[in-house]
Amino acid sequence: MAQPSADLPPAMAEIKSQSVDQVLQDMNRLPLFMTTLDETDGEGGENIQLEALRALAYEGTRAEVAENFRQQGNDCARAKQWTDAKEFYNKAIAALKAPSQTPPENDKRIVEEVDEEQEARKEKQIEEACYVNRALCNLEKKNYRSCIHDCASTLRLNPDNIKAFYRSGLACLALDKIAEATDACTRGLTLDPSNASLKTLTTKITSRKNHIDSVGKVRREREQKVASEKATLNLALRSRGILSKSTDAAPDLEDAVVKLENAMDPSSTLSFPLILLYPLQSQSDFVKAFAETESLGQHLEYIFPLPWDKEREYSVANVECYMETKVGGLIKAGKKMALSKILGSGKTEVIDGLIKVNVVPKSKAAGWIEEFKKRKSG
Template sequence: MGDLKLEDAPAQPSAALPPAMASIQAQSTHDVLQNMNRVPLFMTTLDDTDGEGGENVELEALKALAYEGTRAEVAENFRQQGNDLARNKMWSDAKEFYNKAIAALRAPLQPQDAEEGPADMDVVVVDEESEREKERHIEEASYINRALCNLEKKNYRSCIQDCASTLRLNPSNLKAFYRSASACLALDKLPEASDACNRGLAINASNGPLKTLATKITARKESLESIARVRREREERKKAEERSLKLALKSRNIVTRTSEKAPDMEDAAIQLEKPLDPTSALSIPVILLYPMHAHSDFIKAFQETETLMDHLQYILPVPWDQAEEYTKAGVECYMETTSGGLIKAGKKIAMGKILGSGKCEILDGLVKVNVVPKEKASGWIEEFKKRRSQ
């Protein structure tokens, strides 16, 4: 006879169930488990109903127990539950229980009705001073533990506030100084972090965590100071380079102007070979325009000592010139003047000399040169004048 498989098991138990359990005989396994889940002892998920749309009386009774007792007892119950969750790093859930503990301590005392209960009821006398001390201790512990939850959840400002509440209750709480300093460090509020750390060390100079934190604060402060110093040096150098370039252009009689529609030239710019030396070689971005054919060539760094011919000799002929009109000898170059006219730019004259005449300008950090076929130059000039007159 083979082994009995699960599906071969008899549908009904061989022995009769006790009378108290007889009602479950007709229920499926799913129904039994669902009903058990409504009993607090067997709960695996929270079910607030009785399965028929009503209230789960047993669960509500269990909840009510959490609020029975003195304020200190109720608050301590919530605090301990928060501690259990915090040990498992369930920071959000733990924080909620610390919230409840603090709220319980703030709840008004409920006066005992003298007419309630039998005449011979035992009266429990509570030492008010001792009870207040318990409440103060629980409140301090709840605040400082909630501060830990906020610190772990990166709610740094809330952490600082909880630490402040802790220190109002106990000015010597070292955890409050440590967690407040940690939150301030995370926010780069270094003076506040250092102050909190120093206050804690003033109470206990040998506290290891505070000493380690003080070292981190010092290191962060030095790092930020180094970053700030580098930034200042970079800004100062940039200003010095701008002054040097301005002096270089002025000494060369080169006119510059900016407009509201400056083009994006990425890293192309007017610059000195030695940025801090106004007498060093100057380079300028130049764009060669072919207005009659809507094409252009960009020269990122045109040296002031170079001529247009120095660049035309490797640019021309251009690949799109089917009529072969653009040759070194067959083109003329024109630049706009500061007054809105045109001058013919000599192809063998240094760019620095052309700009130094003061007749042309560098607009938005760029020099524009129009390149046109010599045979069509006069017609293009007339068209230019007409457009200007309009």
Template sequence: MLSQEVPFPRKAGQSSNDSVGPVLPPAMENVRSYTADEVVQMLNRTPLFMTTLDETDGEGGENIELAALRALAYDGTRAEIAGNFREQGNEQARIKRWKDAKEFYDKALAALKAPQQDDPEPGEDAVELDEEEEAKKEKVIEEASYVNRALCNLELRNYRSCNLDCAATLRLNISNVKAWYRSASACLALDRIPEAEDACNRGLEVDSENDSLRSLSTKIKMRKQSLENLELRRQAREARQRLEEATLAAALKRRGIRCRTTDKAPDAGDAIVKLADPVDADSTLFVPVVLLYSAHLHSDFIKAFDETQKLNDHLEYIFPLPWDEASEYTVAGVECYMETIAGGLIKAGKKLPLSKILVSGKVEIVDGLVKVHVLPKSRVAEWIEEYKLKRGKT
């Protein structure tokens, strides 16, 4: 059965043709003249319906209802006020709203440190507080607030704050198993294994059958073993690296090859001076070599030039050069030069093994690279003159 539309009671002077809406309860008749948005704003200033915090009455004054509720939250003894905040924190923690829960525990602890309100004037209904009993209640609430805030900090990954809250808890009650568990968990998260072990073991001394602590103890042992294995592998890598560096240094010294580094070393990636067998100084040496076509401002990079190879061995597969339109670069038509230790130039034989050139005592490996200038024979004299001028030599 369809319900009939019930019109608004008409106001004085309102005709039957005027638009009407649904009948409102008498208590809400005063909102008839407001728009929907204005009604929503009014509701948002009522604590029960608030979706955002509005501390005004809509006209620049104080929101009396909100102020009353706030005052009510701080009405009572310190234990009552702190207990109320703790319970609200517990409710937020149960639904895993850790940040909100932490804020309530903050308020609970702050309430316990606040000065006690003055006693009311004596009267028929006045009740004298038992200070000893109140102190016991406050201690229970303080311990619970600290250890629960530790849980919030643990879940929020505020591990240092978690440990501080656990320490505060244990100063109140050395046998608080939750504090030992949460402190051990925070230390484990930070890979502070000795501290995690200590906290877990001390918790087990209190409750040796605690399943959570026993499980955590297993995790700590596993992580400890994992970290020890990682450390052993790191030490082995470092020892291997030291051995390889010492072997390479011995190989270069044995061959009479000089090396030098500067503060402007280029980034050659993984191209380095190395031995075929990194721990055998007599194995073949490989050197990164840059071929500089200085007359045309081009270059080629040979990542691993075998010390037994000759320059011709590489020029044969590199030539012809794609940009050499005049065909000036041929194996027979070029000469190679290297800069000497003294800053001059030396002609590098194309048919000599690289080791023979490097052990001459006149050249060196600079920043892990050997540079070879490759020039067409027709341009050599001109280029040498330019080189001397740049070097300030005539």
């Protein structure tokens, strides 16, 4: 025969009457079992136990409160929890900057007399430690500028802090601030000439400086070469009387450019990108490198016949070539004349590094010219 069960204690009886979800929810309200930061206790209430723990964190002198946060920050830093560690250091620094708490006159607790100078020294030491450790957090999180600022704050409190010089040097190196990184290491080694970390960092800085100098030298040489080639090309154009200009609507010609056969010899042969336009059929052909010694006829010889010219209107003998002048008119370009002579007349100009030539059948040239003039005058 089953024995009658004894009555449960009131607290156990209350739990027995609750669902599993309700029990877990209540346990989550206890700081020991918390899985989420629950600030309330029911509808519009407060979590008394949690608030009590928070209040304890801010009890004591500024140095005691700050030291508590600093120690928690150190624990997180040892676990490489850099974001949490940084937050604790923030709280410690904020606590040090907060106004001192004066106990009320009716407080019956015994208040120990505090040596103000000794307390100030403690606060300064804690603040220095928090700044230099927060610098480490920022360094690990790649917040290099913030790291440098924290190191500067550390050194304002203690100009002999080796860690601040080292971490500042690392952050400056990461930003390629070579001069600043070198200065940080030099100052640190002045204080501690045998510091292995600073010596290793100095070697890294020197290596990086050499690399940057090498890259910079190559870049400068390349820029100087480009500038010299450009000056030589301009000299070549001027000496031949060839006019040129650039606009804001330059076409993308990729690697087709005006160039000299020998980039550093202005007397060597010039070549130009040239486009043959067939305005009556809205067609075109592109010549990537048209030498100044060549004539239009030489290129038309291999371009004709044109695949779209069903009427066979286009042949070297049956077409005329026209180029627009710098004042907006037209000149006839001789098919047997070297390109340099056409361009050197001073009537045409090379625009955006490209020469344009209109090709029309002789039988239709007069009509096209008339139409061209009407468009220009309109």
